[in-house]
Amino acid sequence: MERYYQPEIETMPRDQLRALQDERLVKQVKHVWDNVPYYRAKMEAKGITPDDIKGVADLHKLPFVTKADLRDAYPYGLMGKPLSECVRIQSTSGTTGKRVVAFYTQHDIDLWEDCCARAITAVGGTKEDVCQVSYGYGLFTGGPGLNGGSHKVGCLTIPTSSGNTERQIGFIKDLSSTILCCTPSYAAYLGESMKEMGMGPDDIPLKAGIFGAEAWSEEMRQDIQKTLGIKAYDIYGLTELSGPGVSFECSAQNGMHINEDHFIAEIIDPETGEVLPEGSKGELVFTSITKEAFPLLRYRTRDICQLNYEPCPCGRTHVKMCKPMGRSDDMLIIRGVNVFPSQIETVLLNHGYAANYQIIVDRVKNTDTLEVRVEMTSEMFTDNLGEIDKRQKDLVAGLRSMLGLAAKVTLVAPKSIVRSEGKAVRIIDKRKI
Amino acid sequence: MxxxxxxxxxxxxxxxxxxxxxxxxxxxxxxxxxxxxxxxxxxxxxxxxxxxxxxxxxxxxxxxxxxxxSVLAVAIPNVPGGLNQVLNVLSEANINLEYGYAFLGGKKDSAYMVFRVANNSTATAALREKGIRVAEPGELEGM
Missing domain, CATH: 3.30.2130.10 (VC0802-like)
Structure with missing residues (x-):
């Protein structure tokens, strides 16, 4: 029997849901107009006032918010509430430029935790469960978000945070954790470590895992499910919008339900900004319709994605999104396969290399070739050539499984890959097409 | 050592x-x-x-x-069969060599083989038992 945390909302008929979105959007646009001068100026520049927005059908009229806006308005420029009303900030690591600082009122925290509670309930979580949260706690949204959701569901919550693998496994075993929340690469690593400790899936009571915050493949899901003996579920979110729980997977495990009572999703053409018809592949754009302190309208995520409006066997009516296929700013097509540097980055990080890399695409005898140049690091260097060779082969296998393509891996000297101000020169496309 | x-x-x-x-x-x-x-x-x-x-x-x-x-530096007797004596000992003790290389010391008659083995102490003990000299830490540095 499928369980829901907020059944009346999660299974709400779509026309009712649309009416709820219309009402909330109108209110939110007014809130932003009145309280966020930065966005009001953008609306005025387009000749739009809140009166032009009568519902979701008018959403396309509103200007976008981009990463560049977040940078320009840093730190307070996009706030919709005075600091005295805010109770928390969370922040991103700032890997793609300036860090994002997002503000929350108590109301915002509450709704965010509801979203996480829906995700935990969707994987079968109840108050009988023990939920181990091995996402980092602190500025990163992973730990605090799932922690709050777990409390709301009533699980016994174990806030281990990330790291200290033996202790993690000790807690899973000794305190009978049934749900694990962490990044997919850490889940895979826990599985490996358990193997090394001579433990198998039958030695632990875990039944489900909620894994997000980085790209992972279907192969990786199968691997994790096997080594940990669990069902592995995806979760999606961005600090800009709250954190994990913007969308989450249900028992069907084929897409993440977007919490549409809080976020309206659109798919646009990343080149033109045009809204694309239902079912198209394009850039995912979110409008938050309930957030008070950091109310972003039409935020361009840069994630390339597809929405699925077909009814889901789980009974939830909210639209599902696929795993993001990559970033709109740097997609490559190699031998007909879409390749995103973010996928390569994920594999490198999963294998212990630093994210200092360069991708060289060339065409030899009418066939595209892909070379990934990776800087050697102190962590990955050993005196043993055989071991280096083995790690290199593991990396090649990891890339093949993530990309579905064979790539050549070249290890280069540290700091030999050029770093320019801001964006590194990551891609060299030598193909003459 | x-x-x-x-x-x-x-x-x-x-x-x-x-x-x-x-x-x-x-x-x-x-x-x-x-x-x-x-x-x-x-x-x-x-x-x-x-x-x-x-x-x-x-x-x-x-x-x-x-x-x-940490690698093993073994003094090799500068006579025909000198290296062979050393390898006999290591082989009998079933010690695997990951890699090795030879060099001459500063003094006359001093030749060394450097060996990478899994366990330096076991190898040192086996060699010393047969009267073969293994370099002390610092010995090569101060040469």
Whole structure:
């Protein structure tokens, strides 16, 4: 029997849901107009006032918010509430430029935790469960978000945070954790470590895992499910919008339900900004319709994605999104396969290399070739050539499984890959097409 | 007993080894022994120097990736069959050699083999039992 945390909302008929979105959007646009001068100026520049927005059908009229806006308005420029009303900030690591600082009122925290509670309930979580949260706690949204959701569901919550693998496994075993929340690469690593400790899936009571915050493949899901003996579920979110729980997977495990009572999703053409018809592949754009302190309208995520409006066997009516296929700013097509540097980055990080890399695409005898140049690091260097060779082969296998393509891996000297101000020169496309 | 060897990651392209020895020269680091191993794209330079820990710092500051490894340095009797005696002992003790290289010491009649083995103490004990001399820490540095 499928369980829901907020059944009346999660299974709400779509026309009712649309009416709820219309009402909330109108209110939110007014809130932003009145309280966020930065966005009001953008609306005025387009000749739009809140009166032009009568519902979701008018959403396309509103200007976008981009990463560049977040940078320009840093730190307070996009706030919709005075600091005295805010109770928390969370922040991103700032890997793609300036860090994002997002503000929350108590109301915002509450709704965010509801979203996480829906995700935990969707994987079968109840108050009988023990939920181990091995996402980092602190500025990163992973730990605090799932922690709050777990409390709301009533699980016994174990806030281990990330790291200290033996202790993690000790807690899973000794305190009978049934749900694990962490990044997919850490889940895979826990599985490996358990193997090394001579433990198998039958030695632990875990039944489900909620894994997000980085790209992972279907192969990786199968691997994790096997080594940990669990069902592995995806979760999606961005600090800009709250954190994990913007969308989450249900028992069907084929897409993440977007919490549409809080976020309206659109798919646009990343080149033109045009809204694309239902079912198209394009850039995912979110409008938050309930957030008070950091109310972003039409935020361009840069994630390339597809929405699925077909009814889901789980009974939830909210639209599902696929795993993001990559970033709109740097997609490559190699031998007909879409390749995103973010996928390569994920594999490198999963294998212990630093994210200092360069991708060289060339065409030899009418066939595209892909070379990934990776800087050697102190962590990955050993005196043993055989071991280096083995790690290199593991990396090649990891890339093949993530990309579905064979790539050549070249290890280069540290700091030999050029770093320019801001964006590194990551891609060299030598193909003459 | 073991001596400290520094292994340095080098790309396999012209001028790389020269750049490394340039750094060592400019810091007046004296090399006792060197061995190069390579694949198609990269190699490892293994060196034994007079000041191993300083050298590791100097190389890291210069942007190299390197690691300090404890290896066995065995004095080889300078007579025909000298190396064979040593290898007989190691072979009988069932000790596997990951790699090795030879060098001559500063004094007459002093030759050494450097060996990388899984367990330095076991190998040292086996060799000493048969009267074969293994370099003390610091012995090669001060040569």
């Amino acid at each position: 073991s001596v400290k060897q520094i292994s340095v990651f080098l790309e396999n392209k012209p001028g790389e080894l020269n750049a490394l020895t340039q750094v060592l020269a400019s810091h007046h680091i004296d090399m006792r022994a060197m061995s190069l191993s390579e694949t198609n794209e990269f190699g490892i330079a293994r060196i034994i120097v007079d000041r191993p820990l300083d050298t590791a710092t100097v190389l890291k500051d210069a942007g190299y990736v390197c690691t300090v490894t």
